[in-house]
Amino acid sequence: MEKNKFEKVEQAVESKLTVLEMYQRAPKRWLLYTGIVLLLAVLVGWSGSDVNFTGLTATGTEVAKGIISGITHPDMGLMLGTSATDVPYLILQTIAIAVLGTVFGAILAIPFAFLAAENIMPKPIAYLFRAVILMIRTIPSLVWALMWIRVTGPGAACGVITQSVCSIGMISKMYITAIEDLDTRILESLDAMGCTPFQKIRYGVIPQLVASFISTTIYRFDINLKDATTLGIVGAGGIGASLVQCLNSRRWSMVGSFIWGLMVLVLIIEYASTRIRSKLARG
Amino acid sequence: MxxxxxxxxxxxxxxxxxxxxxxxxxxxxxxxxxxxxxxxxxxxxxxxxxxxxxxxxxxxxSTITRNFPKLLDIFLKLFQPDTSFFPKVIKPLVDTIKMSILGTVIGCALALPVAVLSSSNIVHNKAVISFCRFILALIRTLPTLVIALVCALIFSLGTFAGTLAIAIFTFGIVAKMLYESIETIDMGPFEAMEALGANKFQAFWSACVPQILPVYLSHCLYCFEMNVRASAILGYVGAGGLGITINERIGWRDYNGLGTVLLTLFVVVLMIEFTSEYLRKKLS
Amino acid sequence: MINFKNVYKTYPNGFTALKDVNLQIEQGEFVAVIGLSGAGKSTILRCINRMHDISSGSLTVDGVEVNTLKGKELRSYRRKVGMIFQSFNLVSRSTVLRNVLTADVPDMNFFKVLFGIFSKEQKMRALESLDKVGILDKAYTRCDQLSGGQQQRVALARTLNQNPTIILADEPVASLDPITAKAVMEDFVRINKEYKISILLNIHHVDLALKYCDRVIGVRAGEIVFDGPASTITQEQLDYVYNGTKVPTSGQE
Structure with a gap:
């Protein structure tokens, strides 16, 4: 009844406002909206000014036709062959690169994540490591690959080490969120039972983190796999290198078979990763 | 029942x-x-x-431990950026940003109708839904660099090919994220609109769009963040922007110059990310 | 005047929700439909504005055969019949005023809908509707910041804004606490008396139905088993409607 009374008093006060007064009180939102639209228009105009459509290249239509005919008539020998230059082998190599890159990245990310979590580390250290993580994320993976090639030489190994480093950025960012969302009340109850710090970590912290860590890792595997297909362009192994070579030398039927291989690979992995992650989320 | x-x-x-x-x-x-x-x-x-x-x-x-000094050498040079190179970074950097803005806007604009057509709670025609989703899935399988390379081969080298590649990539990602969000909206207001005599379009526009719009804008901003980072490397296959400069510096083993490029990119990405994160927080 | 004549309703899955329903409701009546969950309360309401089709029989509203309406005719018919939902069905991210204004959308042309342009007259009318349910001061608040009772009042204002002759309310107080539920029921009574709008509501809380409504219709397994003034219903009749199970109340009495 208390609340009812309060509402009545409030109504009595407010009822002095007439409908017309209320109408005139309308917040001037349209000014904000026009502002946003104008800003967007200016941005688009400014960026459009420099992107010139210079028309097709002399061979543009030929390339387009070639790619379409390549996709419709892929090189079946290449698609089903078993040698080291054929599609199945390259796909397996791409998967191998992504698997290793993700696993190493996920392991390397753990110390980074704990060092950058604000609820565990003192703030200055946390911010320092956040800056490092951000830097790792900003450098494009292709640039990382180009630098690592100097160390490992061209080949699949370069792809692995590149992906391990690149994955740290995103994975540790998501780990940090999981760590900062930890439910600390569980630790209190473990304390009350007289657990040692190690026992608290084993039974209070790890069970909370494992599911989200695994989910993050699988998600990153999905991304790494797509990334691994492009790393080949700079010579870091996988299917990308062969695809680009064929594109540049215009062997369309080979291009077609590589594109088919790529599509099947990514579709399967994406489907599997979504299934596994939704299963993890349900427990 | x-x-x-x-x-x-x-x-x-x-x-x-x-x-x-x-x-x-x-x-x-x-x-x-x-x-x-x-x-x-x-x-x-x-x-x-x-x-x-x-x-x-x-x-x-063992290869890594053996050749580690080489990497350390590169890193040390990266952290001593060559400031005299900075003026030469501005133009390609602006190009990169322009490519990302235009590509994101085009891709996001195209994504909205397709996302609506792929949402099972709004469109009840199974054929339309699976067709749209299949196209989106196909687009997402192609790496951006491959799209950019094909575009560069067809439309000549330069920013146009890059913009197109970014637009296609954005289209695939935003449309997918959007239809997943659309499927979780509250359909109650839509039912109420139908009950008070609105046709499907009117009901959708006044009951669903206000729910979709903030999510859509937030996805667009997120994609823009990604695109700035992604478009920085498109130049590697000749699609304009910073990538050309990066490739050039690495080719000449001018790691001090590369340091300048990366540092500038870092600062710009950081600024964009902060702005976008602020805006996205306001949206939700 | 709403008139059901030998109405049957069978759902596509084979479940028969209404069996030989005969019912006549005059303009300006305040009627409560009571019964167990799944007895067909919602179906009766939803047939009236054709959210569901009837399978056989005839259902007329003011002499118009509802089941023959199509497309435009159906939509302009629905303009006269307001509907209130248990879950309010408001666009929770929009302001209260925006939600009330959506009642005008069906009459607007494509571009006005597209850009959300409403005239001053429309806004004034919407504000008046808000005033009728006593939440004028909340006009520019976002709906998700309101309490459940206030949200149901916004939904009521939206319905009033379409100027209906009939209001159908599907469990309007089921998700409200007992005190707010009473306040909302009082709103319904006031609107029924002041504007002579017929109100037909399904309700789970029998005590509220008996207290506020003029006429009670008891539904059991798709059949009407009681129809008469609220004051005349006896305990045996109630027990029969509820199939011998405990009669649900709002827990206030």
Missing amino acids: NNEYKPKEVKEPLFDRIFKPQVITLENGHSTIRKRSRLPLILILLVAVLIWALQMTEFRF
């Missing part, structure tokens, strides 16, 4: 049929079923995959 409802028969997974669940019986005769843990099986599989992958990629830790 349906009184002839029958519960679906749950099929036992293959794993549980091979490794029969253990039945634990307490002293008082009550019993509970414990399913066999799948952990050992998963671990064995994982280790096997790792060993296979190590052989496949010929990855050796």
Whole structure:
């Protein structure tokens, strides 16, 4: 009844406002909206000014036709062959690169994540490591690959080490969120039972983190796999290198078979990763 | 309502049929079923995959430790950026940003109608939904760099090819994220609009769009963030922007110059990310 | 005037929700439909504005055969019949005023809908509707910041804004606490008396139905088993409607 009374008093006060007064009180939102639209228009105009459509290249239509005919008539020998230059082998190599890159990245990310979590580390250290993580994320993976090639030489190994480093950025960012969302009340109850710090970590912290860590890792595997297909362009192994070579030398039927291989690979992995992650989320 | 409802028969997974669940019986005769843990099986599989992958990629830790000084050398130079190179970074950087803005706007604009057509709670025609989703899935399988390369081959080298590649990539991602969000909106207001005499378009526009719009804008901003980073490397295949400069510097082993490029990119990405994060927080 | 004549309704899955329903409701009546869940309360309401089709029989509203209406005719018919939902069905991210204004959308042309342009007259009318349910001061608040009772009043204002002759309310107080539920029921009574709008509501709380409504219709397994003034219903009749199970109340009495 208390609340009812309060509402009545409030109504009595407010009822002095007439409908017309209320109408005139309308917040001037349209000014904000026009502002946003104008800003967007200016941005688009400014960026459009420099992107010139210079028309097709002399061979543009030929390339387009070639790619379409390549996709419709892929090189079946290449698609089903078993040698080291054929599609199945390259796909397996791409998967191998992504698997290793993700696993190493996920392991390397753990110390980074704990060092950058604000609820565990003192703030200055946390911010320092956040800056490092951000830097790792900003450098494009292709640039990382180009630098690592100097160390490992061209080949699949370069792809692995590149992906391990690149994955740290995103994975540790998501780990940090999981760590900062930890439910600390569980630790209190473990304390009350007289657990040692190690026992608290084993039974209070790890069970909370494992599911989200695994989910993050699988998600990153999905991304790494797509990334691994492009790393080949700079010579870091996988299917990308062969695809680009064929594109540049215009062997369309080979291009077609590589594109088919790529599509099947990514579709399967994406489907599997979504299934596994939704299963993890349900427990 | 349906009184002839029958519960679906749950099929036992293959794993549980091979490794029969253990039945634990307490002293008082009550019993509970414990399913066999799948952990050992998963671990064995994982280790096997790792060993296979190590052989496949010929990855050796020794090569890294042996050549580590080389990398350290590169890194030291990266952290001593060549400031005199800075003026030459501005133009390609602006190009990169322009490519990302235009590409994001075009891609996001195209994504909205397709996302609506792929949402099962709004469109009830199964054929339309699966067709749209299939196209989106195909687009997402192609790496941005490959799209950019093809565009560059067709439309000549330069920013146009880059913009197009970004637009296509953005279209695929935003449309997918958007239809997943649309499927979680509250359809109650839509029903209310139909009950008060609105046609499908009017009901959709006044009941669903206000719910979709903030999510859509937030996805667009997120994609813009990604695009700035992604478009920085498109130049590698000749699609304009910073990538050309990066490729050039690495080719000449001018790591001090590369340091300047990366540092500028870092600052710009940081600023964009902060702005976008601020805006996205305001939207939700 | 709403007139059901030998109405049957069978759902596509074979479940028969209404069996030989005969019912006549005059303009300006305040009627409560009571019964167990699944007895067909919602179906009766939803047939009136053709959210569901009837399978056989005839259902006329003011002499118009509802089941023959199509497309435009159906939509302009629905303009006269307001509907209130248990879950309010408001666009929770929009302001209260925006939600009330959506009642005008069906009469607007494509571009006005597209850009959300409403005239001053429309806004004034919407504000007046808000005033009628006593939440004028909340006009520019976002709906998700309101309490459940206030949200149901916004939904009521939206319905009033379409100027209906009939209001159908599908469990309007089921998700409200007992005190707010009473306040909302009082709003319904006031609107029924002041504007002579017929109100037909399904309600789970029998005590509220008996207290506020003029006429009670008891539904059991798709059939009407009681129809008469609220004051004349006896305990045996109630027990029969509820199939011998405990009669649900709002827990206030």
